[in-house]
Amino acid sequence: MNTLVQIVLGGVLQGSIYALLALGFSLVFRVTGVINLAQGGFCTLGALLVYSMHVDWGMATLPSALIAMLVTTLLAAVVGRVAFVPGLSRLTNSNMLMMTAGVLTMFEGLVLVVWGSQPYALPPFSGERPWKLGSILIQPQGVWVIGVAGIIIVALGWMLMRTRLGQSLRACAENPMAARLVGVNVPRLQLFAFALAGAIGAVAGIVVAPAIALEFDTGRLLTISGFIAVAIGGIASFPGAIAGGLLLGLVNQLGTAYVSSLFSAALSLGLLLIVLIFRPAGLIRSGVVRRADVREEARVWAHVTRISSSNAWRWGGLAVLLALSAPFVLDDGLLGALIITLILFLTLIGQDMLMGYAGQISLGQAGFMALGGYTSSYLITAQDWNAVPAILAGMASSLVASLVLAAVTLRLRGLYMALATMAFGLLVDSCTVGFDDITGGPSGMVGIPSLSVQGFDFDTPARMYFLVLALVVLVLISVAGAMRAGFGRALLAIRTDPLAAAALGVNVVGCKMAAFAISALLASLSGSLYAFHFHFLSPEMVGAPRSLELVSMLIIGGEGTLIGPLFGAALITILPTLFQPLAIFKTLASGALLAGCALYLPQGIFGTLLRLVPQTKGRKPMAREQAA
């Protein structure tokens, strides 16, 4: 009995943190309709500021906490003013999601530059000696966490329900247009909500910091947990956010205690998937439904980037010639970076088909890379399979996983699709860590041989490079064939107007599934090649952060262009190799690039380049003659 009470208490403690994070999400979502992935970044920043002031400079806890909260809030206000609020009027919700992912990465990069990558633990506010309540032990920090969470929840509730400011905020949430018409300054309130969410995030980070070790990427984990909590509870409702947080915390603690720590993660992800399938809007529905207008997407999708067929062959041929000479002029380090770029590009081609064409956000592509890489490596090292059948088996496993996932998530759109694919990626993550007798666990799988086909070993960088280059060219030409024909048109039609597409007889479900399956197959192939290239595969190489990095590459390069992601992949992979001493700025720079591209270059680097190059127009005169 005591154990159970103890575990439930632990669950409430953890749940309070999730609930605080979820409140931040919910607040911003209700007022702006956007999921702010940067939420977890505020936590790390606030907590590390306190650490520096308290531990390094010897200030007392309370003043340093207040100052840290103020600084984080100010920073949130600046980000809100410069990026978030301007983006709201220009970007689709999915691009806003990407932009906040960029802001999160920027925060991580900032933390990395200032504090480095080592873990920090803040001393507990009221000592470490647990308090006894009968036979139950209570950590004093737990009381802080639960107490602070309670105070914030009550204060926020009072502010929303009882004050004029809260009334205006609720008006924004229910109908921004009408709110504007009756004289509410909507952008200012959106900024206020964003900054307030920053403040809540900072407080959450500060009170939880003594209980967990903080690293530069803890913000990402907190973001994900908060996001899951809010999705379970119901994103548009405050009680939902709180309930979701507590439920997630309880499931986590009970799972850890009675099953195992590996499966506690799997359990909460399972809970999320079940909620997404049966109650996509969350357990507690809000009376207010923000209308997700399909046609809203037109705002950003209106641009059309097309390369004429003759230009594509001409420039593509030139690029391949240039690429063929690379092994003879580049040193091994750069050639290695180029190989990685091309391997990732294979995944990105599929992801572009899925996101850029079909408009289905996937935040879990690395999960398919992991499935492919681990399956084929395991079959080769432990079962003595040949490389080709092993790769094919890996692709088959990804195909099956993608079809199951598609069947589950196809009803979901935009945000929820992103969430479900992210949950899938995390689930694969927890499996690669957990099944350590097969995968080698957190330290990874070693001794993966070079790729060898019919006795020919691709064991030098140059050989591997030519192989990957050939595969990329083949896949690119093939996929371009489909994207420029009926399948590509069907995907583009589905992206913005599935109903009108269905009314023309397009099989919407079938097309989405096909795009999903192809992207999974390509990611799987790329994951196998990745493992063969490094002779090693670890969860962090193909984990959730990798999924986000892939999305960055896609957005930075330019989605919906097939070629664009190559630019993104090259930028993020090769530049850090070229400028080794500046490698610590990589995360900061890629975050800034992602946020900047999402905001100012919606067509990415490649799309913008294309607009600068004059296009020859091959078809028109010819076709008109035939028409006449």
Next chain:
Amino acid sequence: MSVLQVRDLRRSFGGLLATADVSFDVAEHSLTALIGPNGAGKTTLFNLITNLFAPDAGSVTFEGTSLIGLSPSAIARLGVIRTFQTARVFPGMTVLENAMAGHHRLLRHGLVSQLAWWPRQRAEERRLADRAMALLDLVGLADQADQPATQLPMGAQKLLEVIRALLAQPKLLLLDEPAAGLNDTETAELAALLRAIQACGVTVMVVEHNMSLVMTIADQVIVLEAGRLIASGSPAQVQSNPRVIAAYLGEEVA
């Protein structure tokens, strides 16, 4: 011979009876116009036929097949193609690509041959592009073929939607206010286009407010008021029907 039979179709939204026991037949190769004051339930009737919403009661039969319960794409595959009241061209695609998208259900070469650059698939693609260009030329949109479709003016977008629907080779074409947003010359062009479509053996049903257009092109006119069918027949019969006059001009004070 009638291709479309609508019997006792009924649908209500909350307390509002949007379609009240409507029955009519559409003859093969005919052009039927659906008219009525705003809110009479014309678009709802289209939405019920194409099963965007399911009816509460009644039946819709196309060439002997019941459309009740079929998905919108299955209905499209039977050859029943519709356009929308507000033009719904696909953003992010060129004018030509939009038109070609209409032909999707009839493409003989699927994903695999597209991925493989199968020569016959490329040839089919070229033929389709040529046909689409010819049709675009017919409505004066060939010059803008490579423009993003959403950059066209609203009237041109509606014409593009008609072309897109035509490329789906409909047996029954349902057009929802195709003339809305068109100027007089464009409306005349549309009338010519509709007659040409009809001459090609396509059965056409059109929701329209423009009376002069309706009266010059329609074989049959169906008049709805507040969800009920109040008259049907040839343009001349309908024009002289006192209930129709009352619905449009208001009740005459005796």
